[in-house]
Amino acid sequence: MLDDNVQPIPVADVDYKNLKVQPTPEDYFLLSRVNGKVTIAEICQISGQPRDTTHASLKRLVEAGLIRMPSPEPVAASAPNFGAEAVGGEAAPESVAAPVAPAAPVVADTRWDGWPGEPETHSMEPGLLAQGVDLDDAFKTEVSFMAAHLSSVSFYELLGVARDAGRKDIKGAYFKTSKRFHPDRFYGKDLGDIQPLVESVFHAVNKAYQTLSHKGKREEYDGTLSTTSSSPSSETNSAQPSSSSQAAPRPAPTDRKREMAFGVLLRQGEKHEEAREFAEAAASYKKAFGIKHDAAVAMRGANLLRRLDGEDFVSEAVLMAKAAAQQHPADIKPLVLIGDIYEENEDYADSLRYYEKAQELEPDNQSVRKRIEFLKKLI
Amino acid sequence: MERVIGIDLGTTNSCVAVLEGGVPKVIPNKGGYKTTPSIVAISESGRRLVGQMAKRQAITNARHTVYAAKRLIGRKWGSPAVLHCMETCPYEIVQGPHDDARIMLRGKEYSLPEISSIILQEMKLVAEEYLGEEPQKAVVTVPAYFNDNQRQATKDAGVIAGLDIVRIINEPTAAALAYGFGKEDLDATVAVYDLGGGTFDISILEISTGVFDVLSTAGDTFLGGEDFDARIIEHLAIEFAREHRVDLRKDEMSLQRLKDAAEKAKIELSTMQETEISLPFIYTKESGEALHLQTNLSRGKFEELVADLVHRAVKICGAAIQDAGLDTDDIDDVILVGGMTRMPRIQDSVKEFFGRDPSKAVHPDEAVALGASVQGAALVQDDHDILLLDVTPHALGIMVHGGGFQRLIEANTTIPTSHSHKFTTVRDNQTQVKIIVFQGDDDVAANNELLGEFIMGGLRSAPAGAVEVDVTFNISADGIVSVMAKDLETGKEHSITVTATSGLTEEELHNMIAENADYLVALKEDEELERERTKMSRLLREVEKLVTKLEGAESVEVQDACDGATLAIHNGRGAMESREQSEVSAALAALDSAKSMLESLID
Numbered sequence: 001m002l003d004d005n006v007q008p009i010p011v012a013d014v015d016y017k018n019l020k021v022q023p024t025p026e027d028y029f030l031l032s033r034v035n036g037k038v039t040i041a042e043i044c045q046i047s048g049q050p051r052d053t054t055h056a057s058l059k060r061l062v063e064a065g066l067i068r069m070p071s072p073e074p075v076a077a078s079a080p081n082f083g084a085e086a087v088g089g090e091a092a093p094e095s096v097a098a099p100v101a102p103a104a105p106v107v108a109d110t111r112w113d114g115w116p117g118e119p120e121t122h123s124m125e126p127g128l129l130a131q132g133v134d135l136d137d138a139f140k141t142e143v144s145f146m147a148a149h150l151s152s153v154s155f156y157e158l159l160g161v162a163r164d165a166g167r168k169d170i171k172g173a174y175f176k177t178s179k180r181f182h183p184d185r186f187y188g189k190d191l192g193d194i195q196p197l198v199e200s201v202f203h204a205v206n207k208a209y210q211t212l213s214h215k216g217k218r219e220e221y222d223g224t225l226s227t228t229s230s231s232p233s234s235e236t237n238s239a240q241p242s243s244s245s246q247a248a249p250r251p252a253p254t255d256r257k258r259e260m261a262f263g264v265l266l267r268q269g270e271k272h273e274e275a276r277e278f279a280e281a282a283a284s285y286k287k288a289f290g291i292k293h294d295a296a297v298a299m300r301g302a303n304l305l306r307r308l309d310g311e312d313f314v315s316e317a318v319l320m321a322k323a324a325a326q327q328h329p330a331d332i333k334p335l336v337l338i339g340d341i342y343e344e345n346e347d348y349a350d351s352l353r354y355y356e357k358a359q360e361l362e363p364d365n366q367s368v369r370k371r372i373e374f375l376k377k378l379i
Numbered sequence: 380m381e382r383v384i385g386i387d388l389g390t391t392n393s394c395v396a397v398l399e400g401g402v403p404k405v406i407p408n409k410g411g412y413k414t415t416p417s418i419v420a421i422s423e424s425g426r427r428l429v430g431q432m433a434k435r436q437a438i439t440n441a442r443h444t445v446y447a448a449k450r451l452i453g454r455k456w457g458s459p460a461v462l463h464c465m466e467t468c469p470y471e472i473v474q475g476p477h478d479d480a481r482i483m484l485r486g487k488e489y490s491l492p493e494i495s496s497i498i499l500q501e502m503k504l505v506a507e508e509y510l511g512e513e514p515q516k517a518v519v520t521v522p523a524y525f526n527d528n529q530r531q532a533t534k535d536a537g538v539i540a541g542l543d544i545v546r547i548i549n550e551p552t553a554a555a556l557a558y559g560f561g562k563e564d565l566d567a568t569v570a571v572y573d574l575g576g577g578t579f580d581i582s583i584l585e586i587s588t589g590v591f592d593v594l595s596t597a598g599d600t601f602l603g604g605e606d607f608d609a610r611i612i613e614h615l616a617i618e619f620a621r622e623h624r625v626d627l628r629k630d631e632m633s634l635q636r637l638k639d640a641a642e643k644a645k646i647e648l649s650t651m652q653e654t655e656i657s658l659p660f661i662y663t664k665e666s667g668e669a670l671h672l673q674t675n676l677s678r679g680k681f682e683e684l685v686a687d688l689v690h691r692a693v694k695i696c697g698a699a700i701q702d703a704g705l706d707t708d709d710i711d712d713v714i715l716v717g718g719m720t721r722m723p724r725i726q727d728s729v730k731e732f733f734g735r736d737p738s739k740a741v742h743p744d745e746a747v748a749l750g751a752s753v754q755g756a757a758l759v760q761d762d763h764d765i766l767l768l769d770v771t772p773h774a775l776g777i778m779v780h781g782g783g784f785q786r787l788i789e790a791n792t793t794i795p796t797s798h799s800h801k802f803t804t805v806r807d808n809q810t811q812v813k814i815i816v817f818q819g820d821d822d823v824a825a826n827n828e829l830l831g832e833f834i835m836g837g838l839r840s841a842p843a844g845a846v847e848v849d850v851t852f853n854i855s856a857d858g859i860v861s862v863m864a865k866d867l868e869t870g871k872e873h874s875i876t877v878t879a880t881s882g883l884t885e886e887e888l889h890n891m892i893a894e895n896a897d898y899l900v901a902l903k904e905d906e907e908l909e910r911e912r913t914k915m916s917r918l919l920r921e922v923e924k925l926v927t928k929l930e931g932a933e934s935v936e937v938q939d940a941c942d943g944a945t946l947a948i949h950n951g952r953g954a955m956e957s958r959e960q961s962e963v964s965a966a967l968a969a970l971d972s973a974k975s976m977l978e979s980l981i982d
Binding site: 171172175176178179182183184185187188199202203206209210214215 | 545585587588589590592704757758759763766767768792793795796797856
């Protein structure tokens with residue numbers, strides 16, 4: 001199992017021709033995210049893939065020698081806690097001014113007790129990350145994680161207090177949590193689709209406190225908890241058979257959402273392209289590809305990248321084109337593009353290799369044949 | 380950073396404050412007063428008068444002077460509140476097109492939000508004068524016990540006044556904010572006893588780490604200073620009738636004078652044991668005989684007259700404490716807000732009930748506006764030191780079969796909150812579900828406040844119980860209710876903001892906004908004209924002096940200049956009379972040049 005807090009480091013000067021294992025396009029996308037600063041937890045968030053798949057990808061990248069894990073060191077200090085900053089993320093200023101949880105490790109260790117995992121392990125609906133521009137990613141994941149599991153945690157777990165917590169502790173926890181999730185905190189901010197999640201979390205927190213702060217209600221609630229220790233939430237609901245004001249968890253990620261996020265990123269890319277900001281445009285296309293493995297968008301990104309100066313751009317262009325090739329193994333365009341890029345950079349052997357692959361697919365393609373003849377002469 | 384002003388829109392007086400340099404500050408009006416009477420009048424010439432100006436002329440213009448409009452806002456025609464005002468108020472209340480109450484002033488109907496908007500507008504101008512720029516956003520306070528209709532109507536008033544009301548907060552909560560502001564280490568349970576001009580509220584709050592959590596709130600929107608005044612008026616009128624067989628309350632001007640005298644006596648009795656009430660020539664009989672009212676009122680007598688009112692307030696305090704699940708011993712401090720809490724008997728009753736001396740930490744007239752400005756700043760600022768967790772004062776529910784009231788959101792639930800409820804069809808092939816929303820605390824739906832009703836149509840024809848509609852009731856942080864219905868089968872959504880029929884329509888609102896904008900332009904023009912006229916009268920005097928000085932000189936040049944100046948003076952006088960902006964401006968320019976011409980000749 002990979003440690004969530006590890007920040008993988010990209011390996012420089014890799015010989016892409018002789019990789020021990022062949023990474024998938026998804027792996028290449030992840031590779032493009034690895035910069036030595038993002039943690040594995042964050043990579044899991046942005047991958048658009050289930051956590052296990054992401055871990056497998058990262059392992060493949062390590063095996064291929066494309067990334068390496070830093071030597072183990074104590075990471076307790078940066079352990080995720082309630083109110084933790086995004087590491088290297090685009091932390092919005094308001095998160096700094098919201099000292100909800102003290103950095104005391106005691107709190108951090110118990111905050112998510114009883115929850116199915118932690119926010120960092122939560123695979124967030126990728127489209128949501130593009131929403132709520134005024135929020136930092138860590139907060140978005142936390143809210144999304146909480147909203148998804150509201151019905152499966154007890155009121156105690158929701159507030160992050162022990163079962164035998166006193167009235168004062170419960171009040172303290174409630175005040176802290178409220179300060180973090182009350183809609184007033186986001187007054188005038190663009191939350192996009194995150195808004196209903198924040199609201200559902202606040203409503204649930206509210207309900208939890210209303211129950212736990214009332215002696216009679218708390219006793220009644222405790223009674224329902226002890227009878228079904230395995231699934232407290234089902235009992236909660238049956239206490240109010242007719243209806244429940246507890247905010248319903250969000251529906252599972254829908255394709256429509258993905259499609260929307262993909263569209264947003266695509267438009268973003270086009271805008272950058274119009275403004276002749278090719279590097280930014282390519283980055284948007286890359287993100288879009290992460291959400292939906294669309295070969296066309298990868299090709300578009302690759303085509304932009306190859307026009308930019310700099311070795312990094314070239315290798316990224318190749319990666320994108322390879323990703324496109326992986327999506328459409330029968331299409332020669334990505335292969336030709338890779339060949340072109342290598343040829344431009346005077347890497348004739350590699351260039352030839354890809355043209356030959358293209359020729360295998362379309363033996364009658366005249367221009368490919370011409371390139372091959374030309375390259376063979378050069379070599 | 381954008382500024383948000385805080386406005387305490389009171390029944391008798393209003394107050395505006397702003398957070399400046401981290402300190403909330405009340406803004407005084409042009410007259411130097413920190414509060415402005417919530418009175419609106421239309422003069423005989425059709426001019427709009429607000430505040431002190433309106434109050435001053437109330438006696439001679441009682442029929443067209445509106446006070447205590449807050450008691451009527453958001454009320455339905457025929458409701459006890461409206462009936463009560465019709466009996467006691469000298470202004471004419473008429474039925475509006477949406478079953479609402481309206482006020483007839485000089486032949487024109489005014490809706491209550493319009494009247495309140497005039498006061499809001501005035502407070503906005505007070506702030507504008509001080510800030511040097513037009514404030515766009517405001518937090519406005521309402522009594523905690525206001526229901527959704529009253530809150531909506533108050534929001535409408537803001538819209539008409541051109542103010543973006545970013546939040547409506549409860550008056551006692553605002554007072555608590557003023558009390559707790561700047562006290563970082565405060566960790567206490569406090570009671571806010573707010574007895575204002577028209578309403579009584581009591582709220583119990585826990586304050587800790589900058590969070591203001593309202594545990595419970597209770598109140599009476601028909602218990603306030605006006606009721607105390609009314610007892611004195613009644614007492615005086617009955618005494619007078621006993622002696623002279625004349626009911627002073629039937630005569631507008633006499634009633635207005637009685638009202639003024641009663642308020643004055645009430646205030647005086649807070650510091651004195653006895654006060655003299657003297658109203659000479661209060662009434663003239665048909666025979667021409669003039670009657671005078673001359674009497675003394677002791678504090679003891681006054682306290683006797685209002686004993687039941689004081690008791691009512693105490694009883695409500697008990698209910699609030701109980702709702703909070705506390706004992707009076709749990710209360711660490713009692714905050715008094717509202718002018719009426721200056722009355723010694725009130726203070727005594729509070730002390731008796733809570734078993735402790737009430738705090739004098741906040742100013743009873745200013746705390747609410749100060750707190751509103753604190754909340755305004757807390758919303759727009761990026762540091763989140765202060766958080767308000769307020770509650771809804773009334774239960775929200777629906778009418779169920781048989782006219783019963785089914786509570787969906789209980790009173791004293793922290794807002795914002797929401798509640799979902801599944802409705803199923805009760806008849807075969809039923810294609811519509813009608814949902815009637817009420818707010819209140821009575822088990823019979825009809826005894827509560829009707830917020831609105833809506834129909835979710837287009838349901839699939841199916842056997843009874845087969846179709847489900849999911850309805851979500853939502854109460855915003857303003858305490859305003861909205862409802863969203865969703866057909867679970869088709870996913871069809873139907874969203875409504877619950878507004879009872881008495882609310883203003885979009886079109887009406889639009890017209891009112893336009894009218895108000897016109898008024899504002901006219902007001903600004905008037906001010907400009909007044910400034911120029913003042914300048915002109917000074918110039919006229921100066922030029923006249925110069926002309927007298929130079930007249931008789933032999934020089935043709937001087938003679939010409941004097942002639943020109945005389946003409947300018949003549950035109951200036953004409954313009955002063957006509958009050959035409961263009962004429963005034965032209966004459967002013969002519970006088971100015973005449974003056975410099977003459978001055979150059981003297982040198």
